[in-house]
Amino acid sequence: MDLGLHVIGVVRSPLTDKATAPKFETDNAPPAELLLDPAYATAAKDLAVGQEILLFTWLHLADRDCQAVHPRRDYSRPLTGVFSTRSPDRPNPIGLHQVRISTLAGNVVTVAALEALDGTPIIDIKPLADRGGQG
Template identity: 55%
Template sequence: MPGQPRATFELRALGHVESRLRAGDDAPKQADEGAPDAWLVLDPGLADACADLAPGDELVVVTWLHEADRDVQVVHPRDDPARPPTGVFSTRSPARPNPLGLHTVRVLVVDGTRVHVDALEAFDGTPVVDLKPVLTPRR
């Protein structure tokens, strides 16, 4: 709200992505566009937090898109100049004031605090901020 101070807080990386994608330009726009599998390499001190992860689990991986431009407010979706300029809050552009990435993946292997996942469009070295289970809707 105007006139109200911005809240500040600390966000820390829990680990990073190990992927064959080496730079942002290598990454597909969405996971279903050919993203490779990858490893989430988490801090060894998080072993208890990983204890119940299992192959087949669906997770939302929250990443910090550390190379994104945080000053961008309007983009051409998918970097396509034929598309009209659109406010970033209506897009999945990595360029945004707080560049959090959300990636839905399936767990393939859990090896301690290393989690092998399918189709992750984040590139090598991207910080991992959190993991959350995908919840199925109640009926």
């Protein structure tokens, strides 16, 4: 079955090590650049500085055979099924990140904080739902 998944860009980040990367953008994650493929320029034309987006990534370094983890790598906590955690280790490692756009420059979108590693493929961007508008 061809699911037609397309990579639309790549994360550029100072984070290079899965073992020491923060688990949430709120855990002192650094700013990161989303380098979008120029072929998707029209799709990104309405993004705006200050906008909150949901960023979907393919966590390509994840352990796809993993079904349970110690939350936040705290081995004093019991193993928990990955569908109840935000661990990147899971059968299909799709990352979901709520981030705010801090700058836009052509096909480069800078977000305020992102826990994804450098080189992480970007698979989609969605605006945060605006209950009163277009969202």
